[in-house]
Amino acid sequence: MDSIKSFKGYGKVDELEQQAYQNKTRKRVIILIVSSVILVAVIVAAVTGIVIHKRNTSSSSSSNSVPQTELAPAASLKAVCDVTQYPNSCFAAISSLPNSNTTDPKLLFKLSLRVAIDELSKLSSFTPKLRDNANNDPRLQKAIDVCGTVFEDALDQLNDSISSIGNSGAGKVLPSSDISDVKTWLSAVMTNQETCIDAVGELNSTAARGVLRELETVTRNSTEFVSNSLAIVTRILGLLSKFDAPIHHRKLLGFGGSDSEFPAWVGATERRLLQANVTAPDAVVAKDGSGQFTTIGEALKMVKKKSLTRFVVYVKAGTYIENIDLDKNAWNVMITGDGKDKTIVSGSRNFKDGTPTFETATFAAKGKGFIAKDIGFHNTAGAEKHQAVALRSGSDESVFYRCSFVGFQDTLYAHSNRQFYRECDITGTIDFIFGNAAVVFQNCKIMPRQPMSNQFNTITAQGKKDPNQNTGIVIQKSVITTLDNDILTAATYLGRPWKDFSTTIIMQTDIGSFLKPVGWISWVPNVDPVSTIFYAEYQNTGPGAGVSQRITWAGYKPSLTDDEAVKFTVQTFIQGPEWLPNSAVEFESAL
Numbered sequence: 001m002d003s004i005k006s007f008k009g010y011g012k013v014d015e016l017e018q019q020a021y022q023n024k025t026r027k028r029v030i031i032l033i034v035s036s037v038i039l040v041a042v043i044v045a046a047v048t049g050i051v052i053h054k055r056n057t058s059s060s061s062s063s064n065s066v067p068q069t070e071l072a073p074a075a076s077l078k079a080v081c082d083v084t085q086y087p088n089s090c091f092a093a094i095s096s097l098p099n100s101n102t103t104d105p106k107l108l109f110k111l112s113l114r115v116a117i118d119e120l121s122k123l124s125s126f127t128p129k130l131r132d133n134a135n136n137d138p139r140l141q142k143a144i145d146v147c148g149t150v151f152e153d154a155l156d157q158l159n160d161s162i163s164s165i166g167n168s169g170a171g172k173v174l175p176s177s178d179i180s181d182v183k184t185w186l187s188a189v190m191t192n193q194e195t196c197i198d199a200v201g202e203l204n205s206t207a208a209r210g211v212l213r214e215l216e217t218v219t220r221n222s223t224e225f226v227s228n229s230l231a232i233v234t235r236i237l238g239l240l241s242k243f244d245a246p247i248h249h250r251k252l253l254g255f256g257g258s259d260s261e262f263p264a265w266v267g268a269t270e271r272r273l274l275q276a277n278v279t280a281p282d283a284v285v286a287k288d289g290s291g292q293f294t295t296i297g298e299a300l301k302m303v304k305k306k307s308l309t310r311f312v313v314y315v316k317a318g319t320y321i322e323n324i325d326l327d328k329n330a331w332n333v334m335i336t337g338d339g340k341d342k343t344i345v346s347g348s349r350n351f352k353d354g355t356p357t358f359e360t361a362t363f364a365a366k367g368k369g370f371i372a373k374d375i376g377f378h379n380t381a382g383a384e385k386h387q388a389v390a391l392r393s394g395s396d397e398s399v400f401y402r403c404s405f406v407g408f409q410d411t412l413y414a415h416s417n418r419q420f421y422r423e424c425d426i427t428g429t430i431d432f433i434f435g436n437a438a439v440v441f442q443n444c445k446i447m448p449r450q451p452m453s454n455q456f457n458t459i460t461a462q463g464k465k466d467p468n469q470n471t472g473i474v475i476q477k478s479v480i481t482t483l484d485n486d487i488l489t490a491a492t493y494l495g496r497p498w499k500d501f502s503t504t505i506i507m508q509t510d511i512g513s514f515l516k517p518v519g520w521i522s523w524v525p526n527v528d529p530v531s532t533i534f535y536a537e538y539q540n541t542g543p544g545a546g547v548s549q550r551i552t553w554a555g556y557k558p559s560l561t562d563d564e565a566v567k568f569t570v571q572t573f574i575q576g577p578e579w580l581p582n583s584a585v586e587f588e589s590a591l
Helices: 015-059 073-081 087-095 105-121 123-133 138-164 176-201 206-218 220-243 268-275 296-300 562-568 576-583
Strands: 283-285 311-315 318-321 324-326 333-336 343-347 363-365 371-373 376-379 391-393 398-401 404-406 412-414 418-422 425-428 430-435 438-442 445-448 457-462 472-476 492-497 503-507 534-538
Touching: 073 087, 073 105, 073 220, 087 105, 087 220, 105 123, 105 138, 105 176, 105 220, 123 138, 123 206, 138 176, 138 206, 138 220, 176 206, 176 220, 206 220, 268 333, 268 371, 268 398, 283 296, 296 311, 296 324, 425 430, 430 492, 445 457, 457 472, 457 503, 472 562, 492 503, 503 562, 534 562
Parallel strands: 283 311, 311 333, 318 343, 324 363, 333 371, 343 376, 363 391, 371 398, 376 404, 391 412, 398 418, 404 425, 412 430, 418 438, 425 445, 430 457, 438 472, 457 492, 472 503, 503 534
Antiparallel strands: none
C-alpha cells in the first residue's frame, strides 16, 4: 500500500533524479528567457521586414526609392530557429534540406515539419525490435505496444499539420484558425511521444529502466524537431498573422453569460442534438433487445471512417460492461443515453493487474469531433488497483455534456487536443483529472472521495512538457464538493504539477471546507516544483477558497487579474467560438 510519504502515482520517478532534472531545467529555462529577450527585437524586425517588403514591393516603382531589404536565407533561418528551445538542431536539420534557401518563415516551418515527420517515421520500425527484446516481460511488452500506438497517432497529427498549410502559397500568412489547429496538433504530437515514455517509466523495473533509456535516446531527435516546429508556429507565424492587417478580433474580455452555454465550435446541427432528445438516431443500443444492438461496441462498427456526417448512437438505460476504444478514424461520433446515472458504460481494467494506465480506459475516444451526452463512464476496479481510467479522450474538439465519470485513481484522462466538459460529474481520488489536453470544465460537479488509508487526494495532475504547448486544465464556475454519503477525512488538494510546464487554473468555483488550506501539493514531497509551472486561482468562493495559507511556489498565483483570467476562458483558451457551435452544447465563452 502506498503511503503519503512514498506515493507518487502515475509516472513514478526517483526523487534524486527528479531534483537533478529540475535543476537542469531551471538553468535551461533561464538561458532560454535571457536569449529570448536578446532575440525578440531581431525576430520582430525580421518578420515585420518580410511583411512590409511583400506589401511594398509592388508600389516601389520609383527609380530613386530606397530599396527594401530582406534577411538573407541563412540569416532568416537562424532568426526563425533562435526562437526554439533547440536552435542548433533546428538550423542543422533544416539547412541540410535542398529547399531551405528561402526567407519565407512559412516555408521554413513546412521544412521543419518535414524534418519531424522523417524522424518520427523511423520510430515505427524501432518499437517491434524493442518488443522482441522484452519477450519475457508481458507488462513491458504492453507498455511498448502503447509506444507503437501513440507514435502512429503522432505521425498522423504531423501529417494533418502539414496538410493544413499545404494549400496556402508562399508568402501568404496563415489565418489564426489554422495556426490554432496546428498548435493543437503539434502539442498533441509531443504529448503522444511523452505518453510512450510514461507508459514504460511507470513500470519502474530494471528491464523497463533499460528500455526507457533506449527510448529516450532514440526519441530525442523527433522530440526536439517537433518542439522546434511548435515554437516556430507559435512565436513566428503567430506573430506574422498579427502583423498582417486587417485582423478582426473578437471581444475577449467580458463578464456574464452569452446566448449559449457552449463554445462556438459546437455548430448548429450538434447544438440541436445536444439541446433536445434525439428522435432519429443512426443506431439504437438496448440490453433488453429492443434496439438494433445489445452492445455499444457492435453499434460503433457501423461508423464509417473519417465521415464528415454526424453519426448518432442512442444507448438506452442499463449498465453495459464493455471496454471500447473508438478508432482515431471514427470522426463525428455522438453517443447519447438516458441519463448519466441511467446509461452506464462500465469496465475494470487497471494498472495493478498488468494493463498500462493508457490502456485501462473503459471508454477511449480519439477520432475528432466526439460527443457524449447523458451517459456515465465508470471504472469499478477500486482504489486498491491503483490507476484505472474510466474515460480517456484524445479527440480534438470533443464535448461531454451531462455525463458522469466515476472511479478512484486516474478517473478521467483528458489526454490531448481541445476538449470541453459541461454539467458533468467527476469522482475520484488521486490525480483523478489528468492529462495534457487543452480542456475546460464548466459548471461541473467535482467530487473527491475517500481513498485507501494513508493516501491523499489530488484532483488534478496536468502534464504540459513544453512551454509552447497550448495545453492546460481549467475548471470554471464549478463546484468542488464531497461524494454523497462519503465521509472524506483524507488530505485533499486541488492538484499537483506532473510536468515542468504544468498549467492549471481554478476560477469562479465553489470549493468545500475539506480542502487543505495550502491548496496544492508538489509531485515530489517537500520539493517545490520548478518555477516554469503556471498554477492560479481566480474569484473562487466557498469555505475552501481562501488563499492566505496557500503554497508559495514561484509558479503559483493566488489571484489573477481580469486580463490574466480571460486568457483561460472557453473563448480564448480552447478557441471555443470557432468550433463549439457545431456540437450544440451550450457554453459561456467569457468570464
